Amino acid sequence: MSTFVIVIALMAALALACVVPPLLTRRATPAPGATGTAGTAPTGLVRQQPRLALLLALGLPAAAAAIYLQVGRPDVLTMPPELLQAAATPTDHGPSEADIPAMVEGLAQRLRNEPDNIEGWHMLARSYSAMNRYADAAKAYAHLAEKLPQDAGVLADYADALGTAQDGKLDGEPERLIERALAIDPQQVKALALAGSAAFAKNDYARAEQRWTAVLALIPADSEFATSTRAGIAEARARQGLPAAVAVLSGTIRLAPGTPAPAPGQTLYVYARAADGPPMPLAAVRRQADALPLSFTLDDSNLLAAGSKLADTPKLVVGARISASGSATPQPGDLEGQAAAVAPGTSSIVIELSPRNASQQ
Structure with a gap:
């Protein structure tokens, strides 16, 4: 977006440079056939017009911005470049919400010939997840896991997408991915949270409490994630017949x-x-x-x-x-x-x- 703003500012400055200076310049040459008397300007002589110059200097950029906000697509400025490139056509003002599935599919087709485009594959996996296409997201994360086998975050995301595609069940391959992630990074927050959920599903409430307590030490204490994690810990302790944890x-x-x-x-x-x-x-x-x-x-x-x-x-x-x-x-x-x-x-x-x-x- 900053590049776009800079370009627009330069174009506006160039336009103003062509229009404003003549309005601030007094020309001494009378218009053809003009006459005048002492103390008065000859008829047709061009005078300085500072008010008009000021109006143009302030109004032209503002008017251009207002018109763009009405007929342009300013939301496109913050969209990921991968998706923009996937759907761009010469006459587009920018994609609409209805364009997103086609954009994602365009990105997927392009990535079939770009197996090493890590950022592109990340984008594809996140896009599939946002569209609730978790099986497709899991396949994209599987590709990333092959390319980045030591990336604990990728493994945790893969486990999350795969488990969600399996109706929320983490047993089997998702749990193995979680443990791989924690072996690489014992403080990987998503992996710890998923490990707690997997343990809770197996009625291993003590292990669920342990994993979720570790999560609390790694996230903002006033976040919604922390609130839900504390609720999970309280439930795990209740299932063990233990009193609620004391807040210290x-x-x-x-x-x-x-x-x-x-x-x-x-x-x-x-x-x-x-x-x-x-x-x-x-x-x-x-x-x-x-x-x-x-x-x-x-x-x-x-x-x-x-x-x-x-x-x-x-x-x-x-x-x-x-x-x-x-x-x-x-x-x-x-x-x-x-x-x-x-x-x-x-x-x-x-x-x-x-x-x-x-x-x-």
Whole structure:
């Protein structure tokens, strides 16, 4: 898209260069047969027209863009080049949704003569998956697996497509592909997630919990994937007759650059509250403010109200405060800080403490 914009900008600049300068130039030659009097311009003499020049300079590019948005296909600018090349014709303004199947088939035909076009085969496999043609996607991934036998991601994608084509069943070849992927990369997220699903289908709930717990450490804690993974872990534990896993928040508290160290023996409060709720902490712990940085943990044993759980709150704000007076009420001069909102179970949280201003509530 950037190349397209640059070309359009250059063309607009060239057009303006031809039109605008004459409007800003005063010509002294009168038109044929023109006459004039002192202090007035001869009839027919061309004057400067700065307003018209400004109007063209600003309006011409804007008008061109507006016309293109109406009659052109700006969505084509972000489409994969492989698909565009597969369907392009000299009179096209760009493909429509109805063109996609033909484009994919055109790409497939071209790739039959380009077995080493790795990016093209990736594109074909992903396109088939997006079209729910999982058997065809599996064949494309099989070709990629032959070309890239040590690519754990390709093997995981192959297993996923093959399993989906088999009505979601991962036993057999999909499971063998999953284990191959994990042997190459034990932290391949899709392979770990599929391994958990395969174990769960075999009623091996402990192994499913192990695999899915490993996934949680590798993905954003507040993502939908993490939420569904935690739900899977909870179900696997329930199938084992185990209580739901306790959400533990952990991390490090340190001083912000330039912040003086607190005096020994001051009180440190660490708390967690709902990001989209009242300011009252859900859980808190009080410690002595020893040498910083220091590590902390918060879990359901630190809850301030019975009957609730940290895992019940989708987003949590974790903060800390060092009180010179020892009071739980914030005071000017306290050292305090908060981390960005996180999901329950997040580790490696970093909180930086700096002096509290008198204007802060």
